[in-house]
Amino acid sequence: MHTGAEDANGPVVSFRDVSKVYGQVKAVSGLNLTLRPGETVALLGPNGAGKSTALDLLLGLRNPDAGTVEVFGTTPGRAIAQGRVGAMLQSGGLMEDVRVRELVQLACDLHPKAYPVQEVLEHAGVTDIADRMVNKLSGGQEQRVRFALATAGASDLIILDEPTTGMDVTVRQAFWGTMRAQAELGRTVLFATHYLEEADAIADRVIVLHRGRILADGSAAEIKAKAGARRVVFDLEGPIDETALRGLPFLTSLSVSGHTVRIQSTDADATTHAVYGLGLYPRNLEVTGLGLEQAFIAITDAASAEENN
């Protein structure tokens, strides 16, 4: 809505072959990434996957060792100076010895396209603590104040690094409600998270990051499909021929414990059919959908196994 005509179709963010190395560790390695206007994107990955580094690069807090990072077709620093980016960092501290309202007022005054303070306080749900000193807040309250700072003005891109850390369940739900409202205004939202259900519920695009690389990039449903969308569990009597089971079509992973066989499959119908085809008689057969969490574990496991081989 605030984007000019010249970049209405242009990418909001673009990473081209971006690498960042700390000593021996490749925090981000050959990253290519484009965010389009209006997307809500989850950046998913275990600790050390490179999420925070990627966000630091995006915000110009660090410079890449190789490649280029552009935000709204310019440098991160310039995009920030234009007030087009609002960000909430995990590592972002707050000024001490000031009241919440004073700090939010500062953020509003610093934003080229600021909202009224009262509105920012309300949307972030911090009106009731507006007169408290910043250093007297709980972890969850601090997070909401950070969110208020990130949304002090009409930024076109909002970056959130693990925003709900320290929030309890009800606050978390309210928070995501606020976030959805932001997205509905046409904002592009990028958030890093390790709460996988959040990525599933909120994002319309999920990027899985592992050891500084993109492992998967698609809708939550696509990510699930990529890892093996369904889980098939059954019991078998007698000795189990694992080699035969491994040959099942569409199988992505297999585990056998005692009489119980657990299979992940991208086409559960075909796999189950083939089980009968082997002349086996599966008992207590269950076919269930795979949550994003398992999908995510499956993808990162597969990647780690590949790297170790």
Next chain:
Amino acid sequence: MLKSFSSATLIKLEILRTLRNKKFMFFSVIYPSVLYLIISGTSSSATIPHTHLSMQLYYLVAMASFGSLTAVLMGNSERIAKEREKGWVRQLRLTALPGHGYVVAKIASAATVTLPAILVIELVAAVLKNVRMETWQWVALTFAVWAGSLVFAALGVAIGYIASGDAVRPITMIIYFSLSILGGLWMPATIFPQWLQNIAEWLPTHSYAALGQAIELGDAPHMKDIGVLLVYLVLFVGAAAWLYRKDTKKA
């Protein structure tokens, strides 16, 4: 226009925070006066060699300068290092605030502490030590010591950026003591060997004290001292602003 306005809010908030920090304010304001009373204890009106200044006059400038130096150097360097560690500086870098905005705000908040400290020590000198000067001298002295402290406020910002964590205090201390002693804030620099005097002459603290001493003698401050201070100011502010933008280490 917009940017200078936004910096003004930060300056206001930084000053407010400093005023709220009552312990820091109290000690910074009282400390130089207490030292002054202790050091300039004698009531003799003999002049200090090579200076044409009485003990009371010499130490009025020395302690006012020393107190200002303490407040701005200690206050800024440690606070900034702490703010970097806590990540507030990172958060601030995600706003449209220009690099110099932060430095200017820090210097301004330091200046709010030094002004009352200078006024109090002058009051103590006049009332308890019977120091007498012309009105213009009092006004000029206040202004000179106050304006000069900005140079060291900028140095404090720069130190806060170079050092981090446990290193801040020792580094600040070393700079603080060497500048104070060599600049002649504790004892007249004329007692040093000549070679040391030759070096000391170019230190910012030496020029800082010289501003006040010239005013006490009824002269205008020397252009050389003003020049030296201006060069240091530009150097320190430049370094501080550059380090603020450059600060890409884990803060």
